[in-house]
Amino acid sequence: MLRDDLRTLWTEPRPPDAPARVRRDWALLAAGLAGVALEAALRENVVWRPVAVVCAVWLCLLPLWRRTHPLAVVTLAFGSVILLQVASLVAAPREPVGLDTTAVVLVLVYALPRWGSGREIVLGGAVILAAFALCAVTYRTPAAEQVGGFVFLTLPGLAGAAVRFRGTAHERQLEQVRSRERERLARELHDTVAHHVSAMVIRAQAGRVLADTDPSAAVEALEGVEEEGARTLEEMRAMVAALRDPRVGAELAPPAGVADLERLVRTPGGRLRVDLGLDGELDALPPTVDAAVYRIVQESVTNALRHAVDATELVVRVAAERHTVRVSVRDNGRRTGRGRDGYGLTGLRERATLLGGTLRAGPGTDRGWHVDAELPRGRSGSGVHSRPRR
Template identity: 90%
Template structure:
């Protein structure tokens, strides 16, 4: 079971339609650079000040590519942390090198499970843990603080994974709703075409019977077939357009129901008189019953 879960995670694709950059990315960059400037100016105990400032600026710039290149940004960020930590071990400074503004790297930790593929999540997570492990070993920090730091580091990744899972589940539910709507429209299309074809058959049979004795009635029958055919094509085009999955959704009209019966009984040309009587509260019928009543009356008129 665990092996199957890992294989599924490894083959998980990236989420579609990841935005390259939006306005808040530039706001985040500006806020990060402003924080770097303020901290570098006001803080007095900065070790290797030029290096620390350049490193913090580098971490502020990387989030611009966090959605389109999640693994690359995490690798560059935490790889730089490893290199800086190794350099500090060689030079043996009295304090850790870096600015507190470097916490902006947590944005990359969030973006990795939110926008990365399964393979990128695994590899980027390994790089993140390697950098944290090196810092935990080399820095003189109590174990309790290291545990808190690890939780603080992994929490954005957990949030990113939760957001991705929620959006995927929501999209799956929407797709199921769209599938049910298309299925309902397909049944409606079948009923509509069956009704009109039945009407055309009946009218053509009547015209054939009357052709020998009343040619004008036969001509009227042909006109009726033409009207039914045109109406069938019109309704088919509308429903087929609704059945197509256009991504943004087609404009759907509700299926015909009791409210459309008055229009149904008004036959073209007034060649047939139909009396319609509606009794009772029929405004709150379930959609299936509403459509069924309309179809029964439609077949009766035919």
């Protein structure tokens, strides 16, 4: 089992989307260089002052690449420390060589498990341990101080590993939410396509029966088959992007839609007054869009009930235009915490993206929380258009 764990660690890839540099990197560099200047100017009895200053400046510069090249910067930084200690062993100075500002290397210890691959973590850890062991031999520190120094050196690495694990767990949860939303959408699309195909078969059978006796009725039946086929192709293009887990059974109840919004907004207890406005032709929406509108309003109402402090009103607007359906949900309360999207909004954003639309959620300019979505009534650019029935 230990061998399997080590093999898993060795093959662990780097975390995706590591930022090259952020604003705090430059703040860290400025603070490090200022510390080097102050320590070099004010501290007395600095051994090999020019060498110590150059080494400290070098170590302050390396963290700029700690996310994109974690193993390289660790090797360069602690390799420099090793070279300095080897020179100390040869020259045998009375005091330790270097400035206290070189403690900036602890940032690299943190970055190695946070942003490195498994192979980089193992190799970089070996370099760090080698530098620590050489320092302990060079200065012949007592065992208690060596243990304390080792703990002090490894704590940033443990913190980096913990942050990485938490971020990975969060991403895994988000991916599960997206997968469940794709699965739910795929079930709805499956039922819709099955309905259209059944209608096509019935119309084709009717056209075949009427072909000899009533050619005009047969042509009308074929036009109906063409219309149903166009709708089916439209829904199947959306199915390509959805993933369905075959282990999960389809739900027997049909998905709720715009027609169910009146019942939805009757909030329990009457704490929030919900102002529901429906505008445009909302009776003939594609089933997937119809269900998505209901889900957006449902999640927004639930979030308002849970998180909108001192809210008294919730305004819900659903407007159908020629090519799009717009959904807007706004409350007048105030939010506690960071205001970060929950897993429900993540799933809705995934659903909107799969349908070719967008969803935005965030605090209002004055107060409250706003959710705005725009969904296409049908896939554009498919090259297939439905004819109206006669």
